[in-house]
Amino acid sequence: MNFSKAIAIATLTFGASVSAFAQTASPYQYGMHLDIAQVIAVDAPANATGHASTATLTYRDSDGNVQKVSYLRPTTYANQN
Template sequence: MKNILFLALSLTASMSAFAQDVASTPEVESYKYGMHLDIAKVVSITPPADICAPSPVQMTYEDSQGHTHIMEYSIMGTGCTN
């Protein structure tokens, strides 16, 4: 009986920890020209694709309130040669 109770408590604790991790992941926002961005600190930027065409990249940043955001925008890929 103690083993079953311990297992149930362990599963409940792990599920609540998982739910907190999922809830804290910010939603990806697409950049639109003219948007007001409150960027206090850039955390990371994904590298562009190795193609000669516009490539989507994502920038993770913190705003002045300390909230984390993910912004997706397009830049030219790194695969172009002259």
């Protein structure tokens, strides 16, 4: 494999992964089936106020596709007595 082919493959791979991360997260519904093979990232605001904040889970399913789901996450402030 020559250098230009390697660059082309790397560019296509990087472009595909960036587009997967750019997708919007679907909101979680109770009882929703989640096919999680690998967790990639959990993004939650660190300075959330109130009782809950919206977090986003980015994961890879068993087919290798990157998916995102958003869900309500209790804040640590809300759990204090």
